[in-house]
Amino acid sequence: EVQLVESGGGVVRPGGSLRLSCAASGFTFGDYGMSWVRQAPGKGLEWVSGINWNGGSTGYADSVKGRFTISRDNAKNSLFLQMNSLRAEDTALYYCARGSCSSTSCPLRHWGQGTLVTVSS
Amino acid sequence: QSALTQPASVSGSPGQSITISCTGTSSDVGSYNLVSWYQQHPGKAPKLMIYEGSQRPSGVSNRFSGSKSGNTASLTISGLQTEDEADYYCCSYAGGSTWVFGGGTKLTVL
Numbered sequence A: 001e002v003q004l005v006e007s008g009g010g011v012v013r014p015g016g017s018l019r020l021s022c023a024a025s026g027f028t029f030g031d032y033g034m035s036w037v038r039q040a041p042g043k044g045l046e047w048v049s050g051i052n053w054n055g056g057s058t059g060y061a062d063s064v065k066g067r068f069t070i071s072r073d074n075a076k077n078s079l080f081l082q083m084n085s086l087r088a089e090d091t092a093l094y095y096c097a098r099g100s101c102s103s104t105s106c107p108l109r110h111w112g113q114g115t116l117v118t119v120s121s
Numbered sequence B: 001q002s003a004l005t006q007p008a009s010v011s012g013s014p015g016q017s018i019t020i021s022c023t024g025t026s027s028d029v030g031s032y033n034l035v036s037w038y039q040q041h042p043g044k045a046p047k048l049m050i051y052e053g054s055q056r057p058s059g060v061s062n063r064f065s066g067s068k069s070g071n072t073a074s075l076t077i078s079g080l081q082t083e084d085e086a087d088y089y090c091c092s093y094a095g096g097s098t099w100v101f102g103g104g105t106k107l108t109v110l
Helices: none
Strands: A003-007 A010-012 A018-025 A034-039 A045-051 A058-060 A068-073 A078-083 A092-099 A108-111 A115-119 B009-012 B018-023 B035-040 B047-050 B064-069 B072-077 B086-095 B098-101 B105-109
Touching: A003 A092, A018 A034, A018 A092, A018 A115, A034 A068, A034 A078, A034 A108, A045 A068, A045 A078, A045 A092, A045 B086, A045 B098, A058 A068, A058 B098, A108 B047, B009 B018, B018 B086, B018 B105, B035 B064, B035 B072, B047 B064, B072 B086
Parallel strands: A010 A115, B009 B105
Antiparallel strands: A003 A018, A018 A078, A034 A045, A034 A092, A045 A058, A068 A078, A092 A108, A092 A115, B018 B072, B035 B047, B035 B086, B064 B072, B086 B098, B086 B105
């Protein structure tokens, strides 16, 4: 069974940093592209960032480009999102999601339960 | 990267059919046959219902179907059931390893 478990969320002040992690199990992690998707309280889904199977291709939403960095460690079955210069508008539930193939252009077939990030002074 | 446009809400009675539209641009929906639809019940993670415009993942009811014409994609749910009541989001590949979601549509089954 595919399992994705996010961690690392919490309360951080504006301008601060946070590193999210996603622990994957139940499949060969290195075979699939991965993404981070967020959902602000009471709002819709927003794609944040994606990475292909080997980390050689990444993409970012304009709203986070230059502030967030996605990475992965296939040996540890883990996906990461380094978030710097955090703003109030980054407050959201952050989902880790697995694509249905190895590239960044595949639909998100499996999702975690999310980790909550709150940016507040 | 502007969000795709969806109606805020749609409604239907059990047994009826409804269609949710998703309008993008020639840079996303119109350029790629890579539109996905996700269903999200309150407090739950999203679930993939349609991918590549019209394909259903295994386990998804054939009451769900998708299509695309130009810059607009559509999700149709036939034979509405009470458990279909949820939020629905379209999502399109936008090139350069990026994706864009729609604003979401709340489906109410009356």
